[in-house]
Amino acid sequence: MVSAGVGPFRLAPTFSERVWGRRDLRPWYGAEATAGRTQPVGEAWLTGPECVVETGALAGKTLKEVWGAEEFPLLVKMLFPEEKLSVQVHPDDAQAQAMGQPRGKTECWYVLEAEAGAAVALGLKEGATKEKIRAAVADGSMEEWMRWLPVSVGDMVFVDAGTVHAIGPGVVLLETQQTCDVTFRLYDYGRGRELHLEQGLAVMKMETRAGKVAARRMDGFVRLIEEKYFVVDRFEVGAGGEVVMPTLGVGCLVGLKGEGMVEGEGFDPVELVAGRAVVVPAECGGVSVKAGVGASFVRCFAPV
Numbered sequence: 001m002v003s004a005g006v007g008p009f010r011l012a013p014t015f016s017e018r019v020w021g022r023r024d025l026r027p028w029y030g031a032e033a034t035a036g037r038t039q040p041v042g043e044a045w046l047t048g049p050e051c052v053v054e055t056g057a058l059a060g061k062t063l064k065e066v067w068g069a070e071e072f073p074l075l076v077k078m079l080f081p082e083e084k085l086s087v088q089v090h091p092d093d094a095q096a097q098a099m100g101q102p103r104g105k106t107e108c109w110y111v112l113e114a115e116a117g118a119a120v121a122l123g124l125k126e127g128a129t130k131e132k133i134r135a136a137v138a139d140g141s142m143e144e145w146m147r148w149l150p151v152s153v154g155d156m157v158f159v160d161a162g163t164v165h166a167i168g169p170g171v172v173l174l175e176t177q178q179t180c181d182v183t184f185r186l187y188d189y190g191r192g193r194e195l196h197l198e199q200g201l202a203v204m205k206m207e208t209r210a211g212k213v214a215a216r217r218m219d220g221f222v223r224l225i226e227e228k229y230f231v232v233d234r235f236e237v238g239a240g241g242e243v244v245m246p247t248l249g250v251g252c253l254v255g256l257k258g259e260g261m262v263e264g265e266g267f268d269p270v271e272l273v274a275g276r277a278v279v280v281p282a283e284c285g286g287v288s289v290k291a292g293v294g295a296s297f298v299r300c301f302a303p304v
Contacts, residue, residue, distance in 0.1 A: 007267025008253075008280045008287060009058055009066075011051040013078075018042025019191060020083040020169075028078065028172070028275040042085075044078040046277035047252055055270050063279070071102070073250055073302040074230055076277055077175045079109075085167040087121065087142055087187040091203040092161035096182055104161045107177030108213070108225050110232060110298065111155040112256065115170030120157060121146035122165050122210040130201045133164075133186070137197060142187040149212070156213045156224040156232070162205030174254065176230050176300045221245075224298070233299045237291040244288045251301025252277040253289070260295035263288050272297060 015025075015033050021042030025033045034041050045051060049064035049071070058066055079085075090105035097103070109120070121143075124133070128145050136142040146166060151157065159165050164186065167173065184200035185193065215234075216223040220243060224232045231251075237243050237260060253262060255274040262270045262278050264287040272278050272289060280287055282304070289295065 006058065006281055007056065007264065007284045008262050008270050008278050009053050010055045010270050010272075010276055010278045011047060011063060012054050013044040013046050013276060014048050014050050015041045016043040016045065019193070020081050020085050022080045022082045025080055040082060042080055044080070044275065046076045046078065046254060047072055047074060047279065048077075056268060071179050072279070073179055074252070074300055075177050075179045075181075076252060076254060076300050077177075078112075078275065079167065079171075079173040079175055081167050081169050081171060083169055084189060086185045086189070086193070087146065087164060087166045088183050088185050089164045089200045089204045090161050090180070090184070091182055095161075095203045096180065099182070101180065101182055103178050103180050105178050105180040105182055106161045106227070106229050107159045107175055108227070108230065108232065109157045109159065109167070110174040110176070110224060111151050111153055111157070111171060112174055113172035114152050114155075117150070118152070118170040119148045119150050119168045120166065120171075121148050121168070122157070122159065122163060123147045123208060124164055124206060128206060133201065133204075134197065137187050137195070140190065156215065157211070158213050158225060158227065159210050160208050162203060163208040163210040164200075164204050165210065174298065176232055178229050221299075229302060231301055231303055235289070235295075235297055235299065237289060237295045239291060239294045241294075242288055242290045244286060245299065246286045247280060247282050247284065249301040249304045250282050251299060252279045254298050254300065256296040256298065258291060258293055258295035260289040260291045260297065263290060
């Protein structure tokens with residue numbers, strides 16, 4: 001855990017190459033995000049263990065070095081699919097711990113951009129069995145067993161562990177998940193990457209709670225999702241405005257549009273910009289965000 005007395009700090013994202021990604025991440029990131037890479041970039045990790053602190057006394061250290069063995073509880077990413085992501089599934093806590101992992105992977109997707117016809121796949125159609133899925137992977141008909149869900153800007157989608165899922169092209173998603181990178185790839189459209197069929201079949205569930213989540217208007221913000229492992233809220237602050245928020249758990253603020261300053265008693269202000277996360281340690285108490293020309297951001301935290 002971060003030492004007492006440390007205020008909020010901003011992290012530089014780390015970029016991960018993916019065969020399904022993009023070669024241009026604008027307007028979120030400039031050319032430096034993809035320059036010199038042989039593969040497209042599919043993910044920007046905003047709170048990954050190798051993300052480097054950009055501000056304050058901890059500047060230059062990685063989040064892993066700052067947080068220690070306990071691990072930051074949430075992995076927040078931006079996804080940039082140009083092609084379909086593989087059909088995959090993640091284990092729940094009990095399944096992951098049986099494999100020697102600390103936790104499973106439940107996640108959610110907040111849709112930031114969506115072209116006409118954009119869709120995600122969540123769960124399996126009625127009548128699916130492990131034997132039928134194994135056969136569908138072998139004969140290339142796996143997509144026919146998936147439940148495809150159209151999405152548009154502003155949608156929040158919950159993906160609980162055990163849900164067989166995929167993401168289609170033409171979207172930009174903000175993903176908030178348990179800090180776990182255990183993924184079992186069931187089907188990959190013949191792209192030749194390794195599959196984890198038996199592991200995936202072992203952890204997949206025929207029925208889950210996955211689906212769109214209705215937003216709830218709260219006092220001064222919109223609650224996008226509230227689950228056991230994470231809560232995600234959206235804030236809109238007008239030009240010259242300010243929003244004050246208590247610390248409700250370990251988490252971060254992620255800039256979406258405009259700019260703001262994260263301020264609080266006993267620490268230096270930290271600039272909040274689009275596409276970057278400002279980590280807010282629970283020990284620092286409440287913070288405020290003051291906007292200049294206006295700011296839109298989300299708060300992602302692990303409830304205590």
